[in-house]
Amino acid sequence: MTDTLAIALAQINPTMGALAGNAALILASRAEAAKGGADVVLFPELSVTGYPPEDLVLKPFFIDRVMDQVRELAAATADGGPAIIVGAPWRVEEGSNKGKIENSALVLDGGEIVARVGKVHLPNYHVFDEMRVFAPAALSGPVMVRGVRLGLMVCEDMWFEDVAECLEESGAEILVVPNGSPWERGKDNQRLAHAAARVSETGLPIIYLNQLGGQDELVFDGSSFVLNPDHKPAVWLPAWQPRIEVTRWSRQERGWHCEAKPAERAPEDTGDLYQAMVLALRDYVEKNRFPGVLIGMSGGIDSALSAAIAVDALGPEKVITVMMPSPYTSQDSLDDAAECSGYLGATLHSVAIEPAMQAFGAMLAPVLGEANDITAQNVQSRARGLTLMALSNQFGHMVLTTGNKSEMAVGYATLYGDMCGGFNALKDLYKMQVYACSHWRNQNHLPGFKGPAGRVIPERIITKAPSAELKPGQKDQDSLPPYEVLDDILECLVENEMAVSEIIARGHDKETVNKVWRLLDRAEYKRRQSPPGVKLTARAFGKERRYPITNGFTSLL
Known part of the structure; x- marks a missing residue:
């Protein structure tokens, strides 16, 4: 049993499908973390492939190459350096999901794959469509890594009580959450609230590690953090920047505690x-x-x-x-x-x-x-x-x-x-x-x-x-309401899915709201042909907001 542990958080920017390049980035990050004395290096969700891989997962030969790449990464850990925890789609070899693909976190150490944990809760809302390509994993216990029982929860699993509860009841000492969580306005507070809830329920500290970078319409901000059992943040990694951060842990009377580093979470702004x-x-x-x-x-x-x-x-x-x-x-x-x-x-x-x-x-x-x-x-x-x-x-x-x-x-x-x-x-x-x-x-x-x-x-x-x-x-205002009016009506219709009657009750003119509804509805065929763009809000036009082009429904008054 060990009383200290150094866990490096590798907030990296992988490239979708570039398996060799991502593996090289993982090994370079491991080498940097080793210089800082890391025992374990944690990488984001699906860090070997990039996230989200979408229908690439449905190609059997893609999965074959992913699994080969993970085995090569495992072999590289035979050098006595830090263990690594990476994310990858994995073809299950036994059990009820035999032959299916799970979104997995894998522990690589001593030249081998020493443990694998699958994602239990697969998001299937807004931009997420994981049920299309992955099978949900069963609840499992913690994994032993360098003498410490780590409770691995892959991304969405932190948003539910059952995974953390199962891990705590089966002896986990630190909750570890590799993520591929895309950014949108207000997302920081949601992540922090769910992490704090898991800490409250289990009494365990939590590591939240998020990936960085753009992938088609999604952008990932990093913003990784650590919460101690007292809910106090010990570590904040900066948003929008790659970072290898070695966190230092010690076993204390009431469990594991992360040494605090001076950093403040900057509030979201323009x-x-x-x-x-x-x-x-x-x-x-x-x-x-x-x-x-x-x-x-x-x-x-x-x-x-x-x-x-x-x-x-x-x-x-x-x-x-x-x-x-x-x-x-x-x-x-x-x-x-x-x-x-x-x-x-x-x-x-x-x-x-x-x-x-x-x-x-x-x-x-x-x-x-x-x-x-x-x-x-x-x-x-x-x-x-x-x-x-x-x-x-x-x-x-x-x-x-x-x-x-x-x-x-x-x-x-x-x-x-x-x-x-x-x-x-x-x-x-x-x-x-x-x-x-x-x-x-x-x-x-x-x-x-x-x-x-x-x-x-x-x-x-x-x-x-x-x-x-x-x-x-x-002038634009010849055809459209003033933009401060238009934007508020649109936010009501798009982000908040409000009825025309509710928007009018907010003080907007009835004819103006009806006009905006008609314009929004009729432009669906145009938006379907528009180029991709980065998601910034909770309801971005694109894969997140999917309405039929041919649509006879109306909420007009």
Whole structure:
């Protein structure tokens, strides 16, 4: 029996499906932890594959390679260094789940796989769909690691009482929770509340380790922590940063206790929204091996914020901005786009679309005659989309779409025009949050940002009335309610699933609420064709919010 233990928390950023690369990252992290005196190194949920692997798990040869990779990792622990606890999908070889795949945590030590624990509770809500690919494991007891009985609970298992209760009753001394928990606003408090509840029920300390990085629409913030039996936090790992942190434990009269390290949990703020978008975009571009991004630079706030995010994520040398003026583009917009690109250090090109407008007008005249207002506006947007995609083909850069959540919700966007592209950093960011993030970035520059410090978005871009500039004198508010009103109604409809009558009772105008409901409902077919974007809220458009396109239900009054 040992009275001390050093457990390293490896808050790492794996790449989906890159088994050899992830294994190399695990071993490099183990080597770093060993220098700090670690006895055990804990890695996040499914750290060997990345999370969530989705239907990759259904490929038998993928599972074969995963299991081979885990065995190679186990063999590497024969060197006498720290034991490691990694996550991987595992084909069960016996019992009621024989032949099925469990989401597993595996203990590797002394050159062998010494223990495996499967995930009991499989999330199947919002963005999660684990029941599709995994089998739920049975409750099990703790595993002995370097003389200490560790109670392994894989991610969702911490959110339920039964797993921790079973582990405590069967002799666990420390609860250990490897996670793949995607970030959204308010998630920190939920995690902490569930961890504290498990500590209260069992009297045991808990280690919560979360992964870092972007994976398609999800972004993982890390924000790992340790709670002692008295509920006091002993360790906080920073959000949005990789970290190998060695925690030191001692056996005391009332159980195991983690030595406290001076660190404070920063409250969530607008900076978390911004950092989430930066990390998600960086990983989407770099893990998919794009050389950079292309952004249609309108002189408006959405494209300006998107450009700032891109430069902070990738560096100015990997960001190309393109101004595509039409006869309706104001001089202010031309100047603002140039000023913003200059602040950011990004390359700016200008490609006028009037020749394309004239060509399309001539092409379509025999059929359309004179194009109506909406048709003419959409031709401009699609000419811009075609221009960006041509540049993307030539340079290899991915087109970054710039529409915000308010626009995506009500369909204030053009299919195959301003909606074309490979990723949208603002997809889950309401318009008023766009303003907040722009103000925040002008006042903040954090380590890891690759863009310049100081103001990067000109003040006039933030203060002027938003406009698509597709016809003379056009303003967004000609077609939409004021954004502070629109955003509140949308949050009621999207995040809170409220009825129209409830929203009106909050003080909103009946006709305005009905209009927003109709716009939201009718734009479903557009959203289904939009590029992926990072999830920031509890109900992001994409895999999380799934409504039928053909839908006769209404809540209108």
